[in-house]
Amino acid sequence: MSSLAGLVAVALVASLFMSFTVGANSNSAPIAPAVGANAISTLRGALLVGIVAALGAVAQGGRISETIGHGLVTGVTITPLAATATLLTAATLITIGNSRGYPIPSAFTVTGAAIGAGIALGGGFAAATYAKILGFWLAIPIVEGVLAYAIAWLLLDDRVADPPSIALLAGGVGSALATIRLAVLPSPGGGPGSIAGVVARALGLSTGTAGGLLVGGAIGLFTAGVAYWQLRRDVSTGIDRMLVGLALVVVFTSGGSQVGLATGPLExxxxxxxxxxxIYLLGLGAVGILLGGWMRSPRLIQAVAREYASLGPKRAIAAFIPAFLVAQAAIALGYPISFNKVMISSIVGAGLVGRASGSDGVSATKTGYTLGAWIASMVGGGAISFALYHALAALPGLG
Structure with missing residues (x-):
């Protein structure tokens, strides 16, 4: 086997290892509020995490993968050796955090490691890209915290009836879900299509934005109607089903946003x-996410569900909706994000309503430790990846 073929094989194994780690770490967080609200068991949640996140990886993972593979350094093409250094560094750091019960943000770690290996390869800093991604990252806790707090406050207000308020939220999510781009659906331009777009063309409506929005709105109204009917029959059962449904939507989104962290260095x-x-690379990542979600996610599900905030079903719904919207925006823009950060920001925002009413609310100590881990993972990932690349390059036959 040639040295190039050997390096490619090692890099593919490293990508599978990284996607396994992502499945165990980042894709676990979205199901946590449903587990914390006792709407689904931990083991059943872990099973669904693997399957649904793997589907999301194939359907929506391309944009993030492209950014990680081509957009973080300038002037060089990532080699198998640099990809191996990136993936081994990130996966190892995330696994260490996972084993200690602290969710390490995959996006911070992979981004830092990719930049470190790219600079070691001789590339330059893509400063404009970093500014955009950093701005998005800084906006996440503010936007999500405010939205989650507002939605939780609305749902917990005794003056607001549950069926219409929750049904309205369900309709909004259904409409948004119908208009997101999926790689498995066709579009007239040849790129990813949406459910709304496919239905609009099948009905002979406009193939442009107007037709898709019209169908998306109709799907949202239908979703709201179904949710309202269920809530009118049995509020408690309706809330639990809404919670689990939202959890699966967010898990699907997490697969699309996280698989690129494992596959991007190999693009x-x-x-x-x-x-x-x-698509073959995304398929490999989906397999790793599936296995990681099944085998290693229960511990992280418990950590996020129990240790960061005490959420009831309504606050959990409030945590899911901003997470879904922000993550889909990141996918559309091609920005890598940490789903741990996305979910924890929403959980904190929704949990603060609990604190205001006198419950245990948010664990400030745990949240503080996590913030420190986020910063250390990116800086440390860059330094370690830089050093690892040079160490591997010094080995006979690899330099």
């Missing part, structure tokens, strides 16, 4: 060196 390797379309 140029697979498309250039092997001449394969990136």
């Amino acid at each position: 140029s390797v697979v498309t250039s060196s092997l001449g394969l379309p990136s």
Whole structure:
């Protein structure tokens, strides 16, 4: 086996390891509020995490993968050696955090590691890209915290009836879900299509934005009607079903936003060196996410569900909706994000309503430790990846 083929094989294994770690770590967080609200068991939640996140990885993972693979350094093409250094560094750091019960943000770690290996390879800093991504990251806790707090306050207000308020939220999520781009659906331009777009064309409506929005609105109204009917029959059962449904939507979104962290460093390797379309790489990542979600996620599900905030069903709903919207915005823009950060920001915002009413609310100590881990993971990931690349390059036959 040639040295290039050997490096590609090692990099593919590293990508599988990283996607396994992502499945165990980042994709666990979205199901946590449903577990914390006792709407679903931990083990059943872990099973669903693996399956649904893997589907999301294939359907929506391309944009993030492209950014990680091509957008973080300038002037160089990521080599198998640099990809291996990136993935081994990130996966190891995330696994250590996972084993200690502290969710390490995959996006921070992978981004830092990718930049470190790219600079070691001789590339330059993509400053404009960093500014955009950093601005998005800084906005996440503010936007999500405010939205989650506002939704939780509304749902917990005794003056607001549950059926219409929750049904309205369900309709909004249904409409948004119908208009997101999925790689498995066709579009007239040849890129990813949406459910609304496919239905609009099937009904002979406008193939442009107007037709898709019209169908998306109709799907939202239908979703709201179904939710309202269920809530009128049995409020408690309706809330639990809404909670689990939202959890699965967010898990699907997490797969699409997180798989690129595992596959992105190999984008140029697979498309250039092997001449394969990136869908094969996303499939490999989906397999790793599936296995990681099944085998390692229960501990992290418990950590996020129990240790960061005490959420009831309504506050859990309030945590899911901003997480879904922000993560889909990140996918559309191609920005890597940490789903741990996304979920914890929403959980904190919704949990603060609990604190205001005298419950245990948010664990400030746990949240503080997590913030420190976020910063350390990105800086440490860059430094370690830089050093690891040079160490590997010094080995006979690899330099």
